[in-house]
Structure formats: structure tokens, C-alpha cells
Amino acid sequence: MTELETIGAAAKSAARVLMCADTETKNRALLAIADALVGAREEILAANREDVTAGENSGMTRAFLDRLSLSPERIDGMAEEMRQVAALPDPVGRVLSDTVRPNGLHLTKVAVPIGVIAVIYEARPNVTADSAALCLKSGNAVILRGGREAIHSNTAIVRAMRGALRGVGLPEDTVTLIEDTDRAVTQALMRLNGYVDLLIPRGGAGLIRAVVENATVPVIETGAGTCHIYVDRDADVPMAAEIVFNAKTSRPSVCNAAECLLVDRAIAAEALPVIAARLAEKQVELRADAEACAFLPNALPATDSDWGREYNDYIMAVHIVSGVDEAIDFIARYGTGHSECIVTDNPVTAERFLARVDAAAVYHNASTRFTDGGEFGLGAEIGISTQKLHARGPLGLEELTSMKYIVHGTGQVR
Amino acid sequence: MTELETIGAAAKSAARVLMCADTETKNRALLAIADALVGAREEILAANREDVTAGENSGMTRAFLDRLSLSPERIDGMAEEMRQVAALPDPVGRVLSDTVRPNGLHLTKVAVPIGVIAVIYEARPNVTADSAALCLKSGNAVILRGGREAIHSNTAIVRAMRGALRGVGLPEDTVTLIEDTDRAVTQALMRLNGYVDLLIPRGGAGLIRAVVENATVPVIETGAGTCHIYVDRDADVPMAAEIVFNAKTSRPSVCNAAECLLVDRAIAAEALPVIAARLAEKQVELRADAEACAFLPNALPATDSDWGREYNDYIMAVHIVSGVDEAIDFIARYGTGHSECIVTDNPVTAERFLARVDAAAVYHNASTRFTDGGEFGLGAEIGISTQKLHARGPLGLEELTSMKYIVHGTGQVR
Numbered sequence: 054m055t056e057l058e059t060i061g062a063a064a065k066s067a068a069r070v071l072m073c074a075d076t077e078t079k080n081r082a083l084l085a086i087a088d089a090l091v092g093a094r095e096e097i098l099a100a101n102r103e104d105v106t107a108g109e110n111s112g113m114t115r116a117f118l119d120r121l122s123l124s125p126e127r128i129d130g131m132a133e134e135m136r137q138v139a140a141l142p143d144p145v146g147r148v149l150s151d152t153v154r155p156n157g158l159h160l161t162k163v164a165v166p167i168g169v170i171a172v173i174y175e176a177r178p179n180v181t182a183d184s185a186a187l188c189l190k191s192g193n194a195v196i197l198r199g200g201r202e203a204i205h206s207n208t209a210i211v212r213a214m215r216g217a218l219r220g221v222g223l224p225e226d227t228v229t230l231i232e233d234t235d236r237a238v239t240q241a242l243m244r245l246n247g248y249v250d251l252l253i254p255r256g257g258a259g260l261i262r263a264v265v266e267n268a269t270v271p272v273i274e275t276g277a278g279t280c281h282i283y284v285d286r287d288a289d290v291p292m293a294a295e296i297v298f299n300a301k302t303s304r305p306s307v308c309n310a311a312e313c314l315l316v317d318r319a320i321a322a323e324a325l326p327v328i329a330a331r332l333a334e335k336q337v338e339l340r341a342d343a344e345a346c347a348f349l350p351n352a353l354p355a356t357d358s359d360w361g362r363e364y365n366d367y368i369m370a371v372h373i374v375s376g377v378d379e380a381i382d383f384i385a386r387y388g389t390g391h392s393e394c395i396v397t398d399n400p401v402t403a404e405r406f407l408a409r410v411d412a413a414a415v416y417h418n419a420s421t422r423f424t425d426g427g428e429f430g431l432g433a434e435i436g437i438s439t440q441k442l443h444a445r446g447p448l449g450l451e452e453l454t455s456m457k458y459i460v461h462g463t464g465q466v467r
Numbered sequence: 468m469t470e471l472e473t474i475g476a477a478a479k480s481a482a483r484v485l486m487c488a489d490t491e492t493k494n495r496a497l498l499a500i501a502d503a504l505v506g507a508r509e510e511i512l513a514a515n516r517e518d519v520t521a522g523e524n525s526g527m528t529r530a531f532l533d534r535l536s537l538s539p540e541r542i543d544g545m546a547e548e549m550r551q552v553a554a555l556p557d558p559v560g561r562v563l564s565d566t567v568r569p570n571g572l573h574l575t576k577v578a579v580p581i582g583v584i585a586v587i588y589e590a591r592p593n594v595t596a597d598s599a600a601l602c603l604k605s606g607n608a609v610i611l612r613g614g615r616e617a618i619h620s621n622t623a624i625v626r627a628m629r630g631a632l633r634g635v636g637l638p639e640d641t642v643t644l645i646e647d648t649d650r651a652v653t654q655a656l657m658r659l660n661g662y663v664d665l666l667i668p669r670g671g672a673g674l675i676r677a678v679v680e681n682a683t684v685p686v687i688e689t690g691a692g693t694c695h696i697y698v699d700r701d702a703d704v705p706m707a708a709e710i711v712f713n714a715k716t717s718r719p720s721v722c723n724a725a726e727c728l729l730v731d732r733a734i735a736a737e738a739l740p741v742i743a744a745r746l747a748e749k750q751v752e753l754r755a756d757a758e759a760c761a762f763l764p765n766a767l768p769a770t771d772s773d774w775g776r777e778y779n780d781y782i783m784a785v786h787i788v789s790g791v792d793e794a795i796d797f798i799a800r801y802g803t804g805h806s807e808c809i810v811t812d813n814p815v816t817a818e819r820f821l822a823r824v825d826a827a828a829v830y831h832n833a834s835t836r837f838t839d840g841g842e843f844g845l846g847a848e849i850g851i852s853t854q855k856l857h858a859r860g861p862l863g864l865e866e867l868t869s870m871k872y873i874v875h876g877t878g879q880v881r
Contacts, residue, residue, distance in 0.1 A: 069799060073822055152844060158833055160843060167855050168825065246679070250855050265660070265683055271856045292878040299880030385483060407873050408487055411582070419572055419876025428881065429574060429872070430566060441581050441664050441869035442685045443857040455855035458843070459821050462833025464706040466713035467842065 057241050060196060060229055061248025064169045067224035068194040072166050074223065076143040079190055082221045086189075087135035089217035090182065093209065094128050100209035101178065108202055121176045121203055131182040131210075134433070138186040141432040144450040145192045159461040164454040166192030168250035171242055172435075173198045173264065175256040178206040184255070185214055185228045187435045191453035194227050196249065198242055201234035208232060243268040250455075253448075255436050258363070273443060275436030278308030278391030279363045280421040283380040283406065284328070285397035286319035292418060293324055293396040294331040297369075299420040300394070302335040306365045308437060309392050309424040313360065313370040315380045316345065321373050325349055332369065341371035361387035377402050381409045388412060390439045392421035413439055413446035471655050474610060474643055475662025478583045481640035482608040486580050488637065490557040493604055496635045500603075501549035503631035504596065507623065508542050514623035515592065522616055535590045535617055545596040545624075548847070552600040555846040558864040559606045573875040578868040580606030582664035585656055586849075587612045587678065589670040592620040598669070599628055599642045601849045605867035608641050610663065612656055615648035622646060657682040664869075667862075669850050672777065687857060689850030692722030692805030693777045694835040697794040697820065698742070699811035700733035706832065707738055707810040708745040711783075713834040714808070716749040720779045722851055723806050723838040727774065727784040729794045730759065735787050739763055746783065755785035775801035791816050795823045802826060804853045806835035827853055827860035 054062070071079075090097070101123040108118050147164040154160065170193045172184045181197055188195035199207040207230050215225035231238055243252060243264060252272045254264040261274050282300055284293045300311035316324055325348040329339060339352035340359045346352050352371065359370040360383075374380045377395070384393050394416035395406040403417040414424045424446060426434025431449030438444050444452035468476070485493075504511070515537040522532050561578040568574065584607045586598045595611055602609035613621040621644050629639035645652055657666060657678060666686045668678040675688050696714055698707045714725035730738055739762040743753060753766035754773045760766050766785065773784040774797075788794045791809070798807050808830035809820040817831040828838045838860060840848025845863030852858050858866035 069823075069825075072825065154842070154844060158837060158842075165825070269679055271854060273856070289878070295878065295880055303881060409483075411483075411486065411579070412871060414872040414874055416874045417876060419874055419879040420881055422881040423572060423874065423879070424872075428568070428572075430568060440685060442687070445870050446872050456859050457826060458828040458838075458860050460828055460830045460833055460837065462831060464703070464709060465833040465837070466709055467717060467834055467836040 055241070056233070057231070057238060057245060058248065060231065061169065061245050063226040064194040064196050064229055065248050067226035068166065068168045070224050071189070071192045071194055071227055074192060078221065078223065079143070079192070080139040082189060082218055082223050083135045083139035083186060085217035085221050086186070086214050087132040089213040090128055090132045090135070090210065093213035094125055097128055097206065097209040097213065098123060098125070100205035103205040104203050113202070117176060121178070121206070123178055123206060127179060131179055134183060135186050138190050138433055141190065141450060143190065144454045147451070149456055156465050157463060158465055161459045162456055163459060164451070165457050167453060167455045169194045169196060169248055170453070171196040171198065171245070171249045171252045171270070173239060173242065173252065173254045173256070173260065174200065175260065176200040176202045178203045178210060180255055181207045181210045181230070182214070184435060187433055187450060187453060189227060191450050193453060195229070196242070197228070197230045198239055199230065204232065204234055240267060243270065246270050253436060273436070273438050273448065274440045275438055275448070276308050277363060277389050277439060278310070278437070279313065279361055279387065279389045280309060280311045280392045280394070281313045281315055281380075281384050281388060282311050282394045282396065282421065283315040283374070283377070283384075284317060284320065284324050285377060285395055285399065285402055286317040287399035287402060288320060288324065288396040289398055290320070290324045290327050294328045296394065296396055296418070296420050297328050298331040298334075300422055301332060301337055301369050302367065303422055305367055309421050310365070311369070311394070311421050312362060312364055313372065313387070315372050315374050315383060317377075317380075318373050318375055321345065322348055325371070335367055338368045339371050340368065342373060344373045345371045363389070377406055381406060384410050391437065392416065392424040394419065394421050413437065469655070470647070471645070471652060471659060472662065474645065475583065475659050477640040478608040478610050478643055479662050481638035482580065482582045484638050485603070485606045485608055485641055486582075488606060492635065492637065493557070493606070494553040496603060496632055496637050497549045497553035497600060499631035499635050500600070500628045501546040503627040504542055504546045504549070504624065507627035508539055511542055511620065511623040511627065512537060512539070514619035517619040518617050527616070531590060535592070535620075537592060537620060541593060545593055548597060549600050552604050552847055555604065555864060557604065558868045561865070563870055570879050571877060572879055575873045576870055577873060578865070579871050581867060581869045583608045583610060583662055584867065585610040585612065585659070585663045585666045585684070587653060587656065587666065587668045587670070587674065588614065589674065590614040590616045592617045592624060594669055595621045595624045595644070596628070598849060601847055601864060601867060603641060605864050607867060609643070610656070611642070611644045612653055613644065618646065618648055654681060657684065660684050667850060687850070687852050687862065688854045689852055689862070690722050691777060691803050691853055692724070692851070693727065693775050693801065693803045694723060694725045694806045694808070695727045695729055695794075695798050695802060696725050696808045696810065696835065697729040697788070697791070697798075698731060698734065698738050699791060699809055699813065699816055700731040701813035701816060702734060702738065702810040703812055704734070704738045704741050708742045710808065710810055710832070710834050711742050712745040714836055715746060715751055715783050716781065717836055719781055723835050724779070725783070725808070725835050726776060726778055727786065727801070729786050729788050729797060731791075732787050732789055735759065736762055739785070749781055752782045753785050754782065756787060758787045759785045777803070791820055795820060798824050805851065806830065806838040808833065808835050827851065
């Protein structure tokens with residue numbers, strides 16, 4: 054057995070215990086972890102300082118160091134998140150269907166844990182606590198593979214969590230951090246069939262691509278989003294300007310931020326200056342096609358590489374279309390199936406767009422920024438799936454479960 | 468664009484039409500295909516004779532030739548299957564959840580088609596018609612990759628289906644057969660990301676393994692099953708004998724057939740001779756551990772390779788355990804997560820087994836042979852999933868859909 058297989062086997066064995074753990078035990082563990090994180094604050098901060106210093110010395114960007122840095126408040130925030138997850142309903146044991154067949158067989162389809170979930174992520178140490186909380190509540194063991202830049206922080210956080218798990222009588226291998234930061238280990242984790250039931254990559258497009266390309270275990274892709282807002286001829290222009298402004302500028306780095314504005318030719322002359330003026334308040338750079346440039350004196354000319362691009366920045370592509378059908382076609386070609394929006398007061402046009410655009414979330418007269426577990430009422434999320442199997446959109450606790458058929462008979466044979 | 472990408476793009480474009488096709492159109496297409504198959508009976512039979520002759524000349528087994536061979540009745544059976552699928556409820560458009568958020572956003576989660584489904588299968592030409600029917604009804608385009616030994620039969624079947632699709636005004640690329648039988652094309656299909664939304668391998672363990680190892684598109688594994696029956700100390704022995712007999716012998720070649728009998732030590736002396744006598748009626752070869760051999764004069768000694776083995780034949784492994792917990796552990800180690808059964812009159816023991824065994828279907832006092840779309844009331848199935856994501860157990864029409872959130876707002880921003 055390799056070291057990683059040993060970790061896999063231990064996690065699998067913990068998962069068998071977790072599978073039957075009752076709600077109260079899991080909640081007690083979450084609350085104990087919350088206390089343990091607060092109790093270990095100094096150790097965690099000291100470990101984090103090592104990571105941050107190393108990051109500074111190797112010339113990491115300010116944004117990177119900000120994601121990496123913990124503070125007493127951030128640790129309290131992680132603890133608070135644990136308590137919030139404890140307060141959410143247990144997704145395990147939900148009855149998904151219940152039928153009696155003509156031969157008397159009684160079939161109950163119930164939600165069960167998935168088993169062992171591996172999470173590969175980058176430099177944010179709060180993802181460590183966050184992923185563990187959601188996996189634990191949904192009855193799964195988790196194998197964490199954080200970025201090497203956060204290894205000291207993650208080690209300290211996981212040590213505190215494992216101590217708390219032991220304290221409530223759950224296996225400490227419920228939460229395991231892979232401490233070996235060698236890249237080959239990440240590759241091997243993606244191919245740990247027989248131990249890993251689900252792999253969730255949480256990070257940028259490069260990570261997702263590497264996982265899709267290399268993984269042989271089941272994967273849920275998360276996170277990549279090129280979202281469009283289509284402003285229809287029947288749009289309320291001030292509403293359109295507010296929605297575009299919010300979707301582009303409220304948090305440009307996230308996957309539900311809008312990247313491309315599509316405008317109906319029939320309303321372009323009226324709408325584009327209003328929208329552009331609003332976006333100018335945040336100095337958004339516009340990259341527009343030739344026709345749109347005529348209404349946008351400060352825009353740069355767009356090139357083909359601007360369509361379908363996820364800027365994650367204060368930049369927005371602008372393209373004029375002949376109407377809703379061209380908008381739908383454009384999105385089919387360039388969208389990533391995350392969140393797509395139409396602004397219109399025409400309900401027929403809206404329904405056409407909502408039915409024909411294939412994405413995790415399609416919006417009529419609302420910002421794409423709402424695609425989020427909290428905003429959708431799921432309580433928490435481990436990511437946003439842009440794939441079509443298992444779960445699409447925000448992945449909450451229910452999405453971290455599988456199902457099984459429990460069949461009660463009285464001797465039936467076929 | 469490669470030839471395969473051209474096929475993928477055409478299927479994707481058909482899928483966009485199918486996504487919005489109403490139930491009546493899809494049903495009309497299914498009925499037209501049924502008529503077209505009956506109408507093309509002579510051509511299909513002639514094409515099938517070519518395949519069967521080639522198979523005979525290359526020394527294929529009788530069982531193989533039987534799976535490959537069509538008859539007028541089998542073609543009528545395919546047509547009848549089309550009509551049955553037409554009669555099933557449309558899985559698209561089901562409302563999965565419907566909520567209004569405190570900010571007034573109205574979220575409706577609805578079932579939508581997956582898009583383009585690729586099916587890789589072996590020599591049975593009826594899988595061609597069957598897969599196409601289920602994909603069409605669920606609003607998906609399908610790319611079929613049948614075994615090269617059935618290429619003439621499949622070509623004739625698909626030609627008839629495409630003609631019928633044109634006749635009702637649906638794109639003929641709703642159903643595409645890959646006619647190039649080169650193995651490299653199969654490999655490329657497994658990696659046709661951007662065109663294929665789901666790949667379903669239907670066939671033996673070797674095919675499934677090749678797909679899991681090589682595919683970069685999302686996959687649902689189907690078909691492998693090493694099912695156990697545990698006869699508990701509190702079992703009704705005649706019932707146990709009937710269930711084991713049925714699960715082993717009613718159709719040994721299928722994935723829900725039982726492969727291994729686990730017997731509680733406390734009842735072994737009483738139960739094993741009774742069960743063995745029943746199995747002897749069908750000349751089932753028993754491969755038993757040393758302890759069980761003492762009660763089974765005709766058994767062969769089992770070796771380690773017998774545990775977890777899918778015989779697909781009139782062979783059964785027999786192992787004595789100390790009770791339900793050892794049975795659960797044995798199944799955790801050797802089961803494939805398909806169907807597992809306990810025979811007992813003790814409800815507490817039964818619940819322990821049902822809760823702790825992690826499989827698509829867990830049975831109390833009934834044959835594992837019931838794990839089947841028809842038997843579970845799904846109407847039809849495209850396979851039985853033994854993985855934990857998206858769908859577990861029989862894959863019916865509902866399992867061939869994805870979901871999306873439709874969000875209606877009145878200008879909400881975040």
C-alpha cells in the first residue's frame with residue numbers, strides 16, 4: 054500500500070462509521086470543532102504566519118496573501134460557520150421515494166452519504182474548515198488537499214479538528230489532510246479509485262482542467278463561469294443598468310459575476326450609454342464589437358478572444374445582437390453553463406430565453422450574482438457545479454449525498 | 468474538425484432542438500420509429516444475416532451469436548419497446564423544487580435534458596433501439612457506438628430511425644451511429660468534451676474499466692455486480708433456499724444475479740444442506756470455504772480469488788460468517804455496491820444490515836434479481852448504476868435528465 058492508499062483506507066473506514074452516525078453526534082462534533090478552532094487560535098495564527106512569511110518571501114501578490122492570511126476574526130468566522138452547519142437539517146435519511154410494488158415489495162429510496170470525498174483546493178485555509186464541516190454533516194469522510202502555500206495553516210486547523218472528533222468519539226480519520234505537498238500526490242489522489250467516491254476541485258480554471266483531464270475517480274466540476282446578461286428590446290433600461298452594474302462590479306473575482314453584455318440592436322442606442330455611465334462609476338473597461346463602439350466612446354474594440362472569456366476583473370465584453378434568438382445562440386456558443394440573465398418586460402421573450410438557455414441558473418430581471426448556496430436557501434455550499442450530472446448550481450448538503458433503495462420483502466422471487 | 472467532432476457538433480445542435488421538443492412531438496417520433504422498424508424488417512434482417520455470418524466465420528460462441536441474432540419477433544419487440552416508452556410520462560419539465568426567497572426571487576428547479584448522451588455497447592443490436600428510445604423520450608440526442616460485430620444490423624436500424632425522425636420534423640442527428648469501427652474512434656469518443664455530456668458504457672467489466680480509465684467526459688458506470696445473500700441465524704430456511712435459488716439460477720448472466728452465499732455459523736448445519744439441495748437441481752457448482760465444505764459434500768474448496776468474483780454462471784461461492792456484522796464487513800470488502808440481501812426473520816438484524824451495507828439496493832427477504840427498472844416501476848432502464856453520483860440503481864427516464872434553476876426577479880441585485 055502506498056501512503057496515499059493508507060490514507061484512503063483509513064478514510065473509507067471512517068466513512069463506514071460516519072454513514073451510521075446520528076444527527077446529534079454529527080452536530081456535537083461540529084460544535085466541538087468550533088470550540089477547538091477557537092481554542093487553538095494562537096497555534097493556528099502562528100502556523101499561518103509561517104505560511105504568510107514564506108509567501109511574502111517568494112513574492113506572492115497582495116491578493117494571494119490576503120486569501121492566505123488568517124486573523125483572530127477569520128478563525129472565529131470558521132468556528133461560526135461550523136455552528137451554522139450544525140444548525141442545518143441533516144440531509145441523510147431523507148426519503149426520496151416510497152412505493153409498494155404489485156408483488157408486495159416495499160421500496161424506499163433514501164438519501165445516504167457518498168462515502169469518501171476528496172477536495173483539492175488552493176491557498177485559502179478557510180476552505181479547509183468549510184469543506185470539513187459540510188462533508189461531516191452529510192456523513193462523509195473527507196480527504197483534504199490544500200495548496201502547499203497554506204500547509205502550516207491547514208495542518209494546524211486539521212489537528213484541532215481531529216482532536217475534537219476524537220473527543221466526541223468519532224474517528225479522527227473523518228478529516229484527513231494530505232501533508233505531503235508533492236505534486237505527484239495530487240495526481241495520485243485523482244486516481245485513487247476504490248477509496249475516493251467523489252473528487253471536488255475548488256479553484257481556478259487551471260485546477261479544474263487538470264482534474265478533468267487526469268481524474269479517474271468521479272468528479273464534480275465547480276467554479277468556472279462566463280455569465281452573460283442580455284438586455285432585450287423590451288427591457289426597463291434603468292433596471293438593466295442596475296443589474297449589469299451589480300453583476301459586473303459587486304465582486305468581479307467570483308464565478309457568478311457577469312463577463313459579457315449582450316444588447317438587442319433595437320435598444321442599443323438608448324441602453325448602452327446609460328449602462329456604460331453606471332459601469333464607469335467603477336471604471337469598468339468595456340471591450341465592444343464595432344457596432345456597440347459607436348455608442349460607447351470610451352470602449353476598446355473587442356477581439357474574438359473576448360467572447361466567452363472569464364475576466365474575473367473590472368472588464369466587460371459588449372456585443373450587439375439582433376434579438377433574443379441571437380442572444381440564445383451566442384450564449385450556447387460562448388457560455389459555460391453557469392448563470393445567464395435576460396432583462397426584459399416582455400414575458401414571452403423571457404420564457405423563450407429561460408427555456409432555451411441551458412445553464413445551471415437562468416435569470417429573468419435579476420443579477421447573476423444570486424447563484425450561491427446561501428442566496429438559494431441551501432444554508433451553505435461547497436462550490437457551484439457547472440456540470441450536468443448529479444447536481445447543477447450551488448452544491449449544498451443535499452448535493453453531498455447519494456441514495457440507496459431499501460427493499461423489504463416477504464420471500465419474493467422473480 | 469475531426470469526423471467525430473463533426474458528429475458531436477451535429478448531435479449538440481440536435482440536442483438544442485430536442486431540449487425544447489414537447490411531449491407530443493417526442494411520442495410521435497417514437498411511434499413513427501416503431502412503424503419504421505417494422506417497415507424495414509426485411510432490410511434489418513438481411514443486414515443482420517451479414518453480421519451473423521461474419522460472426523460464425525470468425526468462430527464466435529453460440530451465446531455471442533444468440534445475442535447478435537435478430538428475428539422478425541425481436542424486431543417487433545424493439546418496435547413494441549418504442550411504443551412502451553412513448554406511453555411513459557415525460558421526465559422533462561418536472562418541478563423539483565419551487566421556492567420564493569425573502570427578497571422576492573422566485574426559484575423553480577426543473578428537470579431538463581442532459582444534452583448529448585453517448586452509449587458504448589457490445590454486440591446486441593436491440594440496445595441500439597432501446598438506448599435511442601430512452602434518450603429521445605428524455606429529450607437527449609444520442610451518439611451510438613455499437614460493437615463492430617453488429618455494424619450492419621445497427622446501420623440498418625439507425626437508418627430506419629433517422630428516416631422516421633425526419634418524417635416528424637425532428638433532426639435526424641437526434642440519433643447517430645458511429646459507423647467507423649476503428650478502436651481509436653471509441654477512445655476519441657470517451658474524450659469528446661464539449662460535445663458529449665454523458666457517456667454510458669453498457670457491457671462487461673472490461674468495457675467499463677476501459678471507459679473509467681480513459682474517459683474525460685462524465686460517465687455513469689453500469690452493469691458490474693457481485694451480489695451477496697446473507698442467511699442469518701434467524702432466517703426461515705425454506706425461504707432462504709428459494710431466494711438463493713432464484714437469485715443464482717433464474718438468469719446467471721445478469722448483474723443482479725447472486726454470486727456469493729454468506730451463512731451465519733449458527734444456522735450453517737441446518738441451512739446449507741437445504742440450500743445446496745435446491746441449487747443442485749440446476750447443477751450449480753459450489754465453491755466453499757473449509758468450514759462450509761464440511762456441510763457440502765459436493766462443493767469444491769474456494770480460493771481467495773472466489774471472493775468478490777462475478778461468475779455470471781451456474782457457480783456460487785459459499786462462506787461462513789460469525790453473524791451479521793461479519794457479513795456486513797465481508798460485503799464492504801468484496802461487494803461491488805450493486806444489490807445485497809439478508810434473509811432473516813429478526814427485524815433488528817435486518818435493519819442493521821440494511822443501514823450498514825452500502826449498495827444501490829439492499830434487500831430484506833427478497834431476491835436480488837428485482838434490481839431492474841421494470842421491477843422497480845421505472846418503466847424502462849438504460850442500465851444499472853453502481854456508482855454513487857447522479858443516480859444509483861436502475862437508470863430510467865428521470866435519471867436521464869439534469870436540472871436547472873429558473874429564477875424570476877423584479878430587478879433584484881445583491
